[in-house]
Amino acid sequence: HLMHKALREVLGTHVQQKGSLVDADKTRFDFTHNAPVTDAQIREIEQRVNAEIVANAATQARVMDIESAQKTGAMMLFGEKYGETVRVLDIGSSRELCGGTHVGATGDIGFFTITAEGGVAAGVRRVEAVTGLNALAYVQGMEATLGGVAGTLKVTPGEVPARVGALLDQMRDLEKEMNALKSRLASAQGDELVNQAVEVKGIKVLSAVLAGADAKGLRETMDKLKDKLKSAAIVLAAVDGGKVQIAAGVTADVMGKVKAGELVNFVAQQVGGKGGGKPDMAMAGGTDASGLPKALASVQAWVAERV
Numbered sequence: 001h002l003m004h005k006a007l008r009e010v011l012g013t014h015v016q017q018k019g020s021l022v023d024a025d026k027t028r029f030d031f032t033h034n035a036p037v038t039d040a041q042i043r044e045i046e047q048r049v050n051a052e053i054v055a056n057a058a059t060q061a062r063v064m065d066i067e068s069a070q071k072t073g074a075m076m077l078f079g080e081k082y083g084e085t086v087r088v089l090d091i092g093s094s095r096e097l098c099g100g101t102h103v104g105a106t107g108d109i110g111f112f113t114i115t116a117e118g119g120v121a122a123g124v125r126r127v128e129a130v131t132g133l134n135a136l137a138y139v140q141g142m143e144a145t146l147g148g149v150a151g152t153l154k155v156t157p158g159e160v161p162a163r164v165g166a167l168l169d170q171m172r173d174l175e176k177e178m179n180a181l182k183s184r185l186a187s188a189q190g191d192e193l194v195n196q197a198v199e200v201k202g203i204k205v206l207s208a209v210l211a212g213a214d215a216k217g218l219r220e221t222m223d224k225l226k227d228k229l230k231s232a233a234i235v236l237a238a239v240d241g242g243k244v245q246i247a248a249g250v251t252a253d254v255m256g257k258v259k260a261g262e263l264v265n266f267v268a269q270q271v272g273g274k275g276g277g278k279p280d281m282a283m284a285g286g287t288d289a290s291g292l293p294k295a296l297a298s299v300q301a302w303v304a305e306r307v
Contacts, residue, residue: 001094002106003129004075006048007031010041017077018124026115026130033125037117042127049112052092056107060090069097111135179216186210186217187224194228198300201307203254204232207267207299209292213238215283218247222281226251233258233303235267237292244271244286255279257307266302270295 008015011033019030037045069076069086075096076082082097089098092106103109110132120126130138143157150157153164189210197206206229210221218236225234226249234249248264260282264275268284271291275284286292 001089001091001096001098001102002049002052002109003027003029003045003112003127004031004096005092005094006045007033007127009048010044011037025134026128028126028128030120030124030126032123034123036119037125037127042114042117046113052094053106053109053112055092056105057092058105059102061102062088062090064088113138179214182212182214182217183220186213186221189213189221193225197229197232197234200300200304202231203258203303203307204229205234205300205303206232207235207296208237209296210236210238213245214240215245215247218245218283219281222247222249225249233263233299235263235296235299237267237296239289239292242287242289244268244273244289244292246271246273246275246284246286248277248282248284250280252280254307258303263299263302267295267299270298 004015004017007029014032016032017029018032021028063085064072066082066084066086069088072088073095074088075094077097086097087099089096089100089102091102112129112131113135114127114129115138116126116128118126129135146157146160150160153160153167155163193206193208193210196208197204199205206225210218213221213236215238218238222234222236225236226232230251231253232249232251233254236247236249238245246264246267248260248267250258250260250263259279261276261279264277264282264284268275268286271286272288273284273286275282277283
């Protein structure tokens, strides 16, 4: 009841109960609302409910006819069917029609905290909360978790957010640096691969593994090799664990006879994958790195059949 009232006060009077569950462990409450409940709103709802609990006001239940109940301003659940006689329940500043069993005073609840919030249907949100000793156990568990993180980071619990933010910034910088190094490595390998291209009926054919490259590195190196080889059909591959990434590239003058999408699929099928793309550039993935050497070795003959 107190949470329902706080939700309406914080989120708006459009909030209506759509379902609830109360057991010995938790409270689950579904209500109409068209946006996630923010952290700030959750804190405000908790503060309002706990203020009612601290006030320790006695609850009051009155049985009266429906018309008299309406005059009291009691909250009536939309869609609920009420008889001629109803029970009006006052809990703190909340007044609702309800036939359930409730505490004798708000202070009996002890303590209230929300543990989860999320959407369950279009325009319907759900909050889960715990009270009393369950709420205390939940908060102590969260404090223990935060304390463990703080210990690992060698900071006080209050310094955890700033420390985590700094670590994330550092990680992003390292990722940028790593990507730059990968690009330089791929470029250097690309320069070396030019001499490995084999001429087939006037077209340079190259198929090779680019160590340490990712998809971006494969594409960048492919572009550079096409510029240097002028007239070519190229397949580059990278291996990460047992997975394979493949790029196929064809220069403009060769596309009439060789399509990059067909070429990359020919190679990918031999390593348990598939892919596709434009006639001049195509990408694929595979799951069987052991088949890659044979697949790359077969590229020259495949191109020769088409030119």
